[in-house]
Amino acid sequence: MPYFDAASAAPLHPVAREALLASLDEGWVDPARLYREGRRARLLLDAAREAAAEAVGCRPDELVFTPSGTQAVHRAVAGAVAARRRTGRHLVHSAVEHSSVLHAAEAHEAAGGSADPGGTRTEVAVDRTGRVAAEEFAAALRPDTALACLQSANHEVGTEQPVPEVAEACREAGVPLLVDAAQSLAWGPVEGPWSLLAASAHKWGGPPGVGLLAVRKGTRFSPQGPADERESGRVPGFENIPAIVAAAASLRAVRAGAADEAARLRGLVDRVRTRVPELVPDVEVVGDPVRRLPHLVTFSCLYVDGETLLHELDREGFSVSSGSSCTSSTLTPSHVLRAMGVLSEGNVRVSLPVGTTDADVDRFLEVLPGAVRRVREQLGAPTDALEADASPAPEPGLVLDALGKRCPLPVIELAKAIDGVPLGSTITVLADDEAARLDIPAWCAMRGHEYVGEHAAERGAGYVVRRVG
């Protein structure tokens, strides 16, 4: 059963399993205790810290273990910002950071009492591949910037960020840079003079329950929240030593084979990137085709409901994820796809775990076209033939009421209606589904029509499209 959602959680690496089992008998003890069992537990913890620090490229005393990558990010932001309170309370981050960074940034912004203005922040935009421009990021740094945050690579589309250049710019500006390395740490250390780094073990095949936070010497840091003596006072709570040992051992194991495995998976991802648009009509493959994670590829399918497609693929035995609005609890498309300005409907993220075979990927390419076709048929989406049909012409006034209809229905109705629009004339789609704002312009770009713009409406918005082709 091919599981293609490694970017969400990677299957437990055999070395992680083995290390976890081997340390269960000694790892439950309090490593702060002076007796024999405590000293042994401390040795396990110290050895794990050394191994993890080596993989990160920092000193062991710069690295602490947290209970998750999310908590590593939350504590990193809170501790770094608090330590630089006198400098200012401005935060810079890219528009495509992981939700843990965005939530920490929102909490920073909301913080402060009546006499305290709270934090401010600048979100640096990305291009259509999901990448920030290093110069643009550098230009957002201000004298009152307390912290900058940039992921090493994007978790939804795989695009690598220019971390070394941005880290250099931050160093020059005297601003600490926090790198969220959750998606890339398995493949290699993060280059450049970053100040803080966060990661998550279950992304590299380590067990759940372990994140790591590195704070390089010379970086000011004031842990927030109640005091606790453990992990250099940076992470409260009893250490989960068996999981920590397993996390460190598996990171080392994954790294040992990283170069070869990356090259192999890169080949498989290239195959997906090339073949999917050939096999499935009306697909947009997103993310940088070259500067990207080796194991991750994302594409979106016009006229497709993401959740239904996930179920179809699940029935065929493939586990993937989606940034479509229908798969989100808030019914909005992923903030990453929005920031990139790309199609969000029928979105599929394929992230291959270590060891994925050629046959797995080939079978995925076999079943995908049928799965997409079935979803389109269920939705009554236009096929090439259908689109050529003379659909019932829209009423004079050329307004298509798609209010109350969820993604991808507004785009499907637009596609059916467009043939009834005289060449050079416009049609206005009324829609109140958030995905329409992203997907109607994306559809225009894919189909060669002109997207004129959006105007406010009594409910939702009107999206104006001019028929060109």
Place this chain on the structure above:
Amino acid sequence: MPYFDAASAAPLHPVAREALLASLDEGWVDPARLYREGRRARLLLDAAREAAAEAVGCRPDELVFTPSGTQAVHRAVAGAVAARRRTGRHLVHSAVEHSSVLHAAEAHEAAGGSADPGGTRTEVAVDRTGRVAAEEFAAALRPDTALACLQSANHEVGTEQPVPEVAEACREAGVPLLVDAAQSLAWGPVEGPWSLLAASAHKWGGPPGVGLLAVRKGTRFSPQGPADERESGRVPGFENIPAIVAAAASLRAVRAGAADEAARLRGLVDRVRTRVPELVPDVEVVGDPVRRLPHLVTFSCLYVDGETLLHELDREGFSVSSGSSCTSSTLTPSHVLRAMGVLSEGNVRVSLPVGTTDADVDRFLEVLPGAVRRVREQLGAPTDALEADASPAPEPGLVLDALGKRCPLPVIELAKAIDGVPLGSTITVLADDEAARLDIPAWCAMRGHEYVGEHAAERGAGYVVRRVG
């Protein structure tokens, strides 16, 4: 090798180990995902929540899992206090709470900006057994009390607190009560109308990495810190499902045998309570002799250095802990022993894990007297014979300079000097070790001398003792 520090961390229960292994293959997946593996992980998590809630005595939707008991307490205090900000910012807790509660209370007190007065708190004193009086606790509740905190049983001396009575008083006052049930949850649910409850799996033989937090319906609660969707928005970060499953399974297993095992361990603890003072001279057994945890007993040995005694016992194969000042990084005696006003030097906490045998306890009783004797000899402590000796009389003025000397030396020197003090006269011990404040009065009580009081000195303090016997 008998490990007698279960109150710090209990050995991993076989059921915990088994459940952990059984859920490793499915428990690494994101339970929020819609595909098959995600749904299976969600089922594991839901089942664990049901089992844990049943053991706690709450509804499954009232219970969330945290990465540690410490984080359960920290989040409980922060969330409960924030939700009642309009009522007031006053906190009530006992003087003998676990450090996680005290640290959360300190953070609450320190919070607030220039226009914000921060929190206030009332620490409710305990008697010499370590117990609060329910009426006294109730009297500390005020109209602006946001939260009250009381442990179910003390982690250092085992004394049970009157939680049902206090919970009733809190209910009447409309104040939520947070119960830290870390030490008692293995033995049974906490009775009474408490509002919040925190516990830690590694205290009952579950794995490290799991705490639990129950917030009963109707209790106002505002999670603090960055938002996150997991665990009802109360605990950010990816769930550690294998550990959670192991925690729930082992809690159920421990509870199944709890009544019998508690009775058996209670007998072993009674044996320690009775025999230690018979076998070792100058020992004070502390904590309530009846209303106490079944598996925990604490005693202190006059003229003994706690750290050295721990090492002696470790050499004999026994792992115990100590609240003596010499075993603390701050060189102060445990806040619990201080609040009780009992002897702190040579402090030993014995907490028996499930399955401890009679033979283990008997061997402990065999080796303890020799270990204490060796430590006393190393320190040149007075033995019965030595004490009877005419020690060199102190200089006229009867001041004993023990400045710069660490516990237990000031008490040892006092014991040697007392014979040179005329009956009815006083001697003043100058000492700057924090433990002296506790241990000199305790020594007087044990020896039948009168403790007159303490006065300030240029360095440290002067402790005045009148020779009576």
